Amino acid sequence: MTKDIFIECHERIKPFIHNTPIIKSELIDKLVGAKIYFKCDNFQKMGAFKMRGATNAIMQLSNTEKRKGVVTHSSGNFAQALSLGAKSLNVPAYIVMPESAADVKKEAVKNYKGILFECKSTLKDREDKANEIVREKGACFIHPSNDLNVIIGQGTACKELLEKKTDLDFVFVPVGGGGLIAGSALAAKYFGKNCKVIGGEPFEVDDAYRSLKSGKIETNLSTNTIADGLKTQLGDINFPIIKKHVERIIRVTENEIILSLRLIWERLKIVCEPSCAVALAALIREKKDFRNKKIGIIISGGNVDLSKLPF
Amino acid sequence: MTKDIFIECHERIKPFIHNTPIIKSELIDKLVGAKIYFKCDNFQKMGAFKMRGATNAIMQLSNTEKRKGVVTHSSGNFAQALSLGAKSLNVPAYIVMPESAADVKKEAVKNYKGILFECKSTLKDREDKANEIVREKGACFIHPSNDLNVIIGQGTACKELLEKKTDLDFVFVPVGGGGLIAGSALAAKYFGKNCKVIGGEPFEVDDAYRSLKSGKIETNLSTNTIADGLKTQLGDINFPIIKKHVERIIRVTENEIILSLRLIWERLKIVCEPSCAVALAALIREKKDFRNKKIGIIISGGNVDLSKLPF
Numbered sequence: 001m002t003k004d005i006f007i008e009c010h011e012r013i014k015p016f017i018h019n020t021p022i023i024k025s026e027l028i029d030k031l032v033g034a035k036i037y038f039k040c041d042n043f044q045k046m047g048a049f050k051m052r053g054a055t056n057a058i059m060q061l062s063n064t065e066k067r068k069g070v071v072t073h074s075s076g077n078f079a080q081a082l083s084l085g086a087k088s089l090n091v092p093a094y095i096v097m098p099e100s101a102a103d104v105k106k107e108a109v110k111n112y113k114g115i116l117f118e119c120k121s122t123l124k125d126r127e128d129k130a131n132e133i134v135r136e137k138g139a140c141f142i143h144p145s146n147d148l149n150v151i152i153g154q155g156t157a158c159k160e161l162l163e164k165k166t167d168l169d170f171v172f173v174p175v176g177g178g179g180l181i182a183g184s185a186l187a188a189k190y191f192g193k194n195c196k197v198i199g200g201e202p203f204e205v206d207d208a209y210r211s212l213k214s215g216k217i218e219t220n221l222s223t224n225t226i227a228d229g230l231k232t233q234l235g236d237i238n239f240p241i242i243k244k245h246v247e248r249i250i251r252v253t254e255n256e257i258i259l260s261l262r263l264i265w266e267r268l269k270i271v272c273e274p275s276c277a278v279a280l281a282a283l284i285r286e287k288k289d290f291r292n293k294k295i296g297i298i299i300s301g302g303n304v305d306l307s308k309l310p311f
Numbered sequence: 312m313t314k315d316i317f318i319e320c321h322e323r324i325k326p327f328i329h330n331t332p333i334i335k336s337e338l339i340d341k342l343v344g345a346k347i348y349f350k351c352d353n354f355q356k357m358g359a360f361k362m363r364g365a366t367n368a369i370m371q372l373s374n375t376e377k378r379k380g381v382v383t384h385s386s387g388n389f390a391q392a393l394s395l396g397a398k399s400l401n402v403p404a405y406i407v408m409p410e411s412a413a414d415v416k417k418e419a420v421k422n423y424k425g426i427l428f429e430c431k432s433t434l435k436d437r438e439d440k441a442n443e444i445v446r447e448k449g450a451c452f453i454h455p456s457n458d459l460n461v462i463i464g465q466g467t468a469c470k471e472l473l474e475k476k477t478d479l480d481f482v483f484v485p486v487g488g489g490g491l492i493a494g495s496a497l498a499a500k501y502f503g504k505n506c507k508v509i510g511g512e513p514f515e516v517d518d519a520y521r522s523l524k525s526g527k528i529e530t531n532l533s534t535n536t537i538a539d540g541l542k543t544q545l546g547d548i549n550f551p552i553i554k555k556h557v558e559r560i561i562r563v564t565e566n567e568i569i570l571s572l573r574l575i576w577e578r579l580k581i582v583c584e585p586s587c588a589v590a591l592a593a594l595i596r597e598k599k600d601f602r603n604k605k606i607g608i609i610i611s612g613g614n615v616d617l618s619k620l621p622f
Contacts, residue, residue: 021332023354042580043334262617269353269582269613302580306573306622 003190009152010159013055016088019160020044025267032284033291037168038264039161042272042302046112049157049300050081050144053179056153057142058085066091068138073126075101076229077301078144083114094139096129102305145177146235155183161296162191171296172279175199175208175249176230178238180300185245199242199249200282202227202257208234208242209249226254226310229275229301250282257281258310264299273301274310314501320463321470324366327399330471331355336578343595344602348479349575350472353583353613357423360468360611361392361455364490367464368453369396377402379449384437386412387540388612389455394425405450407440413616456488457546466494472607473502482607483590486510486519486560487541489549491611496556510553510560511593513538513568519545519553520560537565537621540586540612561593568592569621575610584612585621 020043029036041049058070069092072082079095086093095114097106098121109116119129134141143150157180158171171192173184185197201208204225210218217239223231234242252260261277264270276299283290283297331354340347352360369381380403383393390406397404406425408417409432420427430440445452454461468491469482482503484495496508512519515536521529528550534542545553563571572588575581587610594601594608 047580265582265617266615269358271576271580271582304577306576306620309617309620309622311617311620 001186006152006155006159006187006190009056010156012059013052013153013156016045016055016085017052017156018044020157022161022164023268023270027267028263032287034287035294036283037161037165037294037296038268038299039157039296040270040299041157042270042276042299044301046077046080046084047301047303048077048081049154049180049298050077051085052156053147053150053153053183054078054081054142055085055088057147057149058082058089058091060149061140065140068140069094070142071096071130071133071137071139072142072144073097073130074144075105077303079105079114080108080112080303082142083109083112087113092139094133094137096126096133098126104305143235145179145232146237148237151179151183151238151241152186153183154180155187157298158184158187158197158296159191161298162187162195165294165296167193167294168195168296169293170290171195171197171298172200172283173197173298174227174230174275174278174300175201176275177232178208178234178242180298181208181246182238182241184298185241189245196247197245198247198282200278200280201249201251202230202278203251203253205231206251209251211239212243212246212249215243226257227275227278229273230278250286252278252281252285256285260284262311270299271302271304272299273304276300312497317463317466317470317498317501320367321467323370324363324464324467327356327366327396328363328467329355331468333472333475334579334581338578339574343598345598346605347594348472348476348605348607349579349610350468350607351581351610352468353581353587353610357388357391357395358612358614359388359392360465360491360609361388362396363467364458364461364464364494365389365392365453366396366399368458368460369393369400369402371460372451376451379451380405381453382407382441382444382448382450383453383455384408384441385455386416388614390416390425391419391423391614393453394420394423398424403450405444405448407437407444409437415616454546456490456543457548459548462490462494462549462552463497464494465491466498468609469495469498469508469607470502472609473498473506476605476607478504478605479506479607480604481601482506482508482609483511483594484508484609485538485541485586485589485611486512487586488543489519489545489553491609492519492557493549493552495609496552500556507558508556509558509593511589512560512562513541513589514562514564516542517562520562522550523554523557523560526554536568538568538586538589540584541589561597563589563592563596567596571595573622581610582613582615583610584615587611
């Protein structure tokens with residue numbers, strides 16, 4: 001891994017992504033006692049940072065591979081990201097989703113011309129279906145977070161942030177499957193000036209926190225959190241990066257997530273997913289450690305079901 | 312009224328307001344069949360366009376008047392706008408609010424150093440209290456919408472929009488007290504290239520629609536709308552401007568307002584007030600008349616009670 005690989009990735013995907021805005025709130029700064037810059041990837045194409053990694057992974061395929069298409073299993077933002085990324089690049093995208101996924105998510109995939117395959121909802125069913133498509137279509141499987149091209153792509157959000165705010169002391173990101181935090185940690189290493197990356201994670205799905213403690217990948221036994229984007233597990237490609245480059249992971253309660261979500265919606269006037277609020281909640285919980293620091297927070301996505309708000 | 316007065320107003324208030332961003336949604340463009348530019352004054356200081364007019368009105372006072380302070384009665388955004396505008400200019404602001412107003416609104420005024428006076432909730436009680444303060448403190452009364460300095464200030468949102476998007480065919484704005492639409496109509500006349508201003512108004516409070524029909528100011532007998540910012544009445548200063556310069560007012564149902572509000576939140580990923588959605592709802596209702604046109608929509612404010620969402 002070198003800095004150049006990161007720069008090449010960013011140049012490659014630039015025509016297909018937005019360089020999203022950075023916004024501030026005086027009130028939140030005052031509340032935390034620090035200067036906070038929110039990098040708004042809720043305004044990213046298809047509504048989440050996942051567009052970055054999906055696009056990079058597809059673009060790294062050979063022309064022969066591209067003709068045969070890409071496949072993933074996801075019921076969340078990566079399904080939409082791979083569909084839209086593939087559509088922009090004229091590549092077929094086969095998306096495996098559980099039958100039980102919300103209709104609005106299935107429709108979003110179809111709107112982006114993803115070819116939907118439904119299956120039962122266990123991980124094994126999803127993997128079997130994806131493997132079947134790999135065999136039958138010769139399509140290339142792309143994992144939502146445990147793939148180096150995806151990880152580097154996700155890191156471009158943090159790279160853009162550090163290009164505009166060059167002297168950040170810390171960047172806070174939510175931790176789910178580990179792609180965003182691994183990519184951000186690499187971006188901070190290459191493009192920051194002694195900038196450290198800190199993860200926010202719900203107590204309810206604290207596999208990354210426990211994995212950092214034990215030194216090996218731990219699993220979640222339950223996933224009872226409002227931050228639905230963070231239920232996925234770390235992988236063997238992103239975990240070594242996280243172990244080496246992430247400063248610390250801070251766990252937060254469900255109530256802290258909801259309070260931070262409300263703060264973002266009310267003060268920044270933006271719609272974002274509960275997962276994003278986990279990063280701010282982590283900072284607020286341990287704010288005494290970050291007084292007067294310059295801090296970036298990555299707002300990871302904005303695809304929310306407005307019928308299911310916690311307010 | 313001349314173009315120069317508008318330009319001077321804008322230069323005067325620029326240090327105290329944000330030039331708010333303009334955003335787009337491909338999906339909403341496709342749905343309407345037009346190119347739509349959303350001018351986001353939900354990101355304005357204190358969260359609404361009212362900051363513009365309040366600041367301009369205060370700055371037009373003499374130093375003697377400024378020392379004695381300003382007074383208004385409002386339970387909405389103008390109370391906060393006058394408080395923050397006055398605070399920035401080191402002027403006392405006396406704000407009359409009904410006792411029944413939400414605590415969060417009273418707190419917001421106090422946070423901006425407004426001096427709160429509570430009264431019973433009839434219009435007569437509010438006016439009596441405001442008049443008493445004018446007499447006792449020598450403070451200057453500033454009306455939230457029926458004041459030429461306020462009207463011109465509000466029009467700077469449309470001016471900024473037309474400076475960035477010079478060839479708009481139409482600008483849609485919500486109609487409440489009439490300050491924003493009167494100011495926008497003047498801005499379109501001075502800074503647009505044959506750009507017409509169209510109002511959106513709920514059927515439930517259609518005083519402006521009926522006033523344009525009859526040629527005289529009509530009143531609302533009930534105010535049963537979710538668009539709580541639009542319950543106020545037209546005045547004798549803004550109505551003549553509206554009569555002369557506004558192309559048309561389109562009325563919308565409560566259900567259309569809620570659907571448009573949802574579309575803005577889901578697709579633009581921004582938090583805005585139901586009032587803002589009235590402008591988009593008006594465009595969607597009559598979209599056949601606006602095919603392939605370039606259209607601006609002013610997102611008027613973002614101060615929402617998240618506990619009372621219609622989703």
